[in-house]
Amino acid sequence: MDLIKIKNVEKTYKTGVTAIYDLNLNIEKGEFVFIIGSTGCGKSTLIKMLYREEKPSSGMINIGGINVSKLKNRNVYKIRRKIGVVFQDFKLLPKSTVYENVAFALEIFGLPNSEIHSKVIKSLELVGLKHKAKNYPHQLSGGEQQRVAIARAIVNGPRLLICDEPTGNLDENTSMEIMKVLEEINKLGTTIIMVTHDTDIVNKMKKRVILLDSGRIVKDYKEGEYVHESA
Amino acid sequence: MRVLRILGRNIRDSFKSVFRNFSLSLASIACIIITLIVVSIAMILSFNVNNFTKAVERDMTIVAFLNRDISLDRIEEIKDEINTINYVETFVFQDKMTISEEMMEESSDFDSILEKYENRDDNPLLDAFQIKVTDISKIEEVATSVSNIDGVYNVKYGEGMVDQLVSVFDIVKKISYGVVVALIIVTAFLISNTIKITIFSRKREIEIMRLVGASNINIKIPFIFEGLFLGLFGSIIPILVTIIGYDALYNAFNGQVISPFIQLIVPLPFTYLVSLALVAIGILVGMFGSWRAVKKYLKI
Numbered sequence: 001m002d003l004i005k006i007k008n009v010e011k012t013y014k015t016g017v018t019a020i021y022d023l024n025l026n027i028e029k030g031e032f033v034f035i036i037g038s039t040g041c042g043k044s045t046l047i048k049m050l051y052r053e054e055k056p057s058s059g060m061i062n063i064g065g066i067n068v069s070k071l072k073n074r075n076v077y078k079i080r081r082k083i084g085v086v087f088q089d090f091k092l093l094p095k096s097t098v099y100e101n102v103a104f105a106l107e108i109f110g111l112p113n114s115e116i117h118s119k120v121i122k123s124l125e126l127v128g129l130k131h132k133a134k135n136y137p138h139q140l141s142g143g144e145q146q147r148v149a150i151a152r153a154i155v156n157g158p159r160l161l162i163c164d165e166p167t168g169n170l171d172e173n174t175s176m177e178i179m180k181v182l183e184e185i186n187k188l189g190t191t192i193i194m195v196t197h198d199t200d201i202v203n204k205m206k207k208r209v210i211l212l213d214s215g216r217i218v219k220d221y222k223e224g225e226y227v228h229e230s231a
Numbered sequence: 232m233r234v235l236r237i238l239g240r241n242i243r244d245s246f247k248s249v250f251r252n253f254s255l256s257l258a259s260i261a262c263i264i265i266t267l268i269v270v271s272i273a274m275i276l277s278f279n280v281n282n283f284t285k286a287v288e289r290d291m292t293i294v295a296f297l298n299r300d301i302s303l304d305r306i307e308e309i310k311d312e313i314n315t316i317n318y319v320e321t322f323v324f325q326d327k328m329t330i331s332e333e334m335m336e337e338s339s340d341f342d343s344i345l346e347k348y349e350n351r352d353d354n355p356l357l358d359a360f361q362i363k364v365t366d367i368s369k370i371e372e373v374a375t376s377v378s379n380i381d382g383v384y385n386v387k388y389g390e391g392m393v394d395q396l397v398s399v400f401d402i403v404k405k406i407s408y409g410v411v412v413a414l415i416i417v418t419a420f421l422i423s424n425t426i427k428i429t430i431f432s433r434k435r436e437i438e439i440m441r442l443v444g445a446s447n448i449n450i451k452i453p454f455i456f457e458g459l460f461l462g463l464f465g466s467i468i469p470i471l472v473t474i475i476g477y478d479a480l481y482n483a484f485n486g487q488v489i490s491p492f493i494q495l496i497v498p499l500p501f502t503y504l505v506s507l508a509l510v511a512i513g514i515l516v517g518m519f520g521s522w523r524a525v526k527k528y529l530k531i
Contacts, residue, residue, distance in 0.1 A: 051442075074447050081444035091439050095251055105443035107240050110233035152443065 003029040003159060003191050004050070009059030009069070011045050011215075019045040021215045023059070027193065029159070032186045034202050034226075035195045037212035043195045046212070047162050050193070051085050052076050064159055081109075083160040084153025084190075088168035090145045092137040092152075098124070099133040102152045109156070123155040124148075127181050143174035147181060154185055161185060163194040167201060175201060199228040237449075245456035249464070252429055256461060259425040263465025263517065266418035267509050270411055271473045274505055277407030282496050284400040288367040293388040295377045296357040305382050306358065316376045318369040319362055327356040357384060415512055422520030426458060430524055454525045455518050462517025463510065470506040477502050 004027040011020040019042045027033055035043045048054040049061060052068050061068045068079050092101050102123055106116045124130045127147035137145055146166055153161055163182065167175035179201055186192050196202065202209055209226040211219040249256045297306065306324065313322055328351055334341040348354045364373050370388055378386040430437070440450050478498045486495050 076441070077444045077446040077449070080442060085442055091435070091442065093436060093439060104439075108237070108440070108443070108445045108449045110237040110240075112236065156444075 001029050002026045003031075003064055004193075005060070005062040007060045007062075009049065009056045009061060011042075011049065011054065012057045019215050020049075020056070023215075023217060025210070025217065025220075027191065029191055030186070030189055032183070032192045032205070032207040033194070034205070034207055034209045035193065035212060036197070036199070036202060036209060037218075041212040042215040043212050044164065045215075047164055047193060047195055050160075051083055051162055052079050081156065082158055083162060084150075084156075084158040086146070086149050086153050086161065086163045086166045088165040090137070090142075090149045092145060092148055094137055096136075097133065098129065098135050098137070098140070098148050101137070101148055102155050105152050105155050119155055120151075123151040126154070126184065127151045141174075142170050143177055146170065146174075146178055150178070150181055150185070154190065159191060161190050161192045163192065163196075165195055165197065167196065167198055172200070176204075179205060202226060203228050238452075241452045242456055245453045246460060248453065248457055249460050252432070255425070255429045255432065256464075259422055259429070259461045259517075259520075260465040262421050262425055263418065263462060263513055264468050266414055266421070267466055267469035267513055268472055270414050270418075270512060271469050271505060271509055273407055273411045273414060274508065275473070275477060277404065277411065278501070278505075279496055280400070280403050280407060283494070284404065286494065287396060287400075289363075291364070291367055291370060291388070293360075293362040293364070293370065293374050293377060293386060295360045295362060295380075295383050296385045296387075297359065298382050298384045299355075299357060300352075301358060301382050309360070309380055309382055312380050313360060313362065313377065316373060318365045318373050320365045322360050322362040325359045325361060327351070327354045327358045330356055330359075415516060418512075419516045419519050419523075422458070422461070422517055423523045426454070426461075426521040427524040427527065429457075430454065430521075451522065451525050454521045458517035458519070458521030459514050460517070461521075462513035462515070465517070466506075466510045466513035469509050469513075473505050473509065474498075474502045477505075 004025070006023055006025040009020055009023045010018065012018045023046070035046065037043050045054060049056050050063065050068065052071050055071075056069045059069065063079060064082060066079055066082070071079060093104065096104065099120060102120045103116050106119060111119075121130060121133075124133055127150050129144060129147050129151065132140060132144065132148075137148065140148065146169075150161075150166070161182070166182075167178055170178065175198065182192055182194070183205070203226070206224045206226075208223050209219075209221040210217055211221070297309070310322075310324065313319060331341075331345045331348070331354055335345050336342075360377075362373065362377060364370050374386045374388045377383060437450055481495055481498050484495060486497070488495065
């Protein structure tokens with residue numbers, strides 16, 4: 001079953017620059033998909049449209065039954081509650097503890113404290129940071145901070161996790177640790193879309209890979225097909 | 232239950248936020264303190280002017296003198312006629328015999344002159360009605376109606392002086408109300424701008440809130456509560472200044488300005504009521520200010 005259906009999507013910015021041309025893409029439930037391409041190929045625009053940071057100029061994007069392309073600004077939260085997003089720069093609240101950062105996403109739903117506690121602990125366990133719950137972000141390493149961000153993104157059990165260069169600021173070993181966490185989450189049934197520059201990671205993971213260039217899908221590699229020939 | 236939990240968390244978070252962003256909160260609070268003190272002064276002034284106006288208005292009376300040869304029966308009829316006139320609040324009949332007795336008691340000079348006229352018909356004074364009106368601006372209208380009654384000789388109500396007083400008081404009242412309203416509006420915008428800086432410094436927080444699925448209301452409410460707390464904290468000092476300051480002022484002037492004619496309002500419960508108004512204004516202005524700031528920032 002398709003979780004994401006993208007049909008004839010085009011995106012032209014107000015400046016007149018067209019970032020995406022007539023894009024069609026289906027992603028199934030439970031898939032792990034890499035989106036790769038050179039800088040400026042439109043991959044950021046594509047995923048921004050998925051979590052409705054940007055709106056397509058034309059075409060349709062449907063995620064789990066919600067027509068994201070038609071969502072009004074004030075209704076954006078409806079899709080945000082169904083998906084988790086992880087960024088290169090973690091985006092944690094510096095003045096809140098690890099626990100508070102993760103709990104934050106649940107508190108706005110008005111869940112009871114006991115339920116929040118069990119969900120936050122479960123989520124922190126999954127990323128291996130239960131013992132750092134009381135620390136503040138600045139007391140953690142980059143990799144740990146990213147794992148907190150992942151814990152926050154998955155704490156309310158989203159069906160889709162969008163990762164925008166999650167390993168961009170991390171060294172090779174730490175990056176692989178993050179990938180292990182993501183693979184684990186994927187195994188539990190969450191669909192993952194990850195944008196990356198890091199071809200090593202893509203080579204090692206052997207997942208579906210979508211190659212974008214100048215706003216178009218150039219190639220859609222099935223699982224294990226993609227092999228990057230290093231120069 | 233769910234709504235209560237969300238509300239509770241919002242109140243907790245906004246309370247924390249006032250202290251976590253202490254320097255900016257202090258700026259907002261200082262701004263609220265200064266304006267509320269000025270608002271308090273303007274309020275005390277306008278209430279006192281109002282109080283004084285009312286006191287003067289209460290003392291305003293129309294005196295209607297009756298013909299010297301009027302019969303007692305006609306006087307009874309005139310009473311009924313006055314009763315039918317609009318805006319008449321109360322009236323008192325003053326018998327010329329009673330008046331002359333009072334005058335005789337007051338001074339021996341009057342005594343020697345008036346004792347010659349023991350008979351009612353001989354009395355050189357006039358019977359009179361003292362009439363109070365419900366609305367001071369209608370005093371002229373009532374006076375005219377009374378003067379048209381048959382048997383009324385003359386009507387006095389301090390013409391000219393009354394009209395002037397009424398219009399001067401009206402202007403003073405309007406100006407003081409205007410100052411209060413203008414100050415409140417200016418404060419709201421000042422607070423709005425201060426909170427805008429606070430919010431700007433918390434751009435990231437709002438971005439993250441939106442990211443994890445906070446609806447616009449989820450984002451706005453903590454900031455609005457923050458405005459509420461700022462208003463609440465900001466009203467403490469103005470209230471103390473009002474209660475202690477006005478009491479000291481009242482005692483220093485012995486409760487009156489220049490002459491016993493101009494009485495100040497007794498401090499209690501007056502200052503408590505002003506304080507209540509200050510808290511309400513502080514809270515409303517704080518909430519409105521932050522609501523406006525968030526609205527502008529979120530561009531919803």
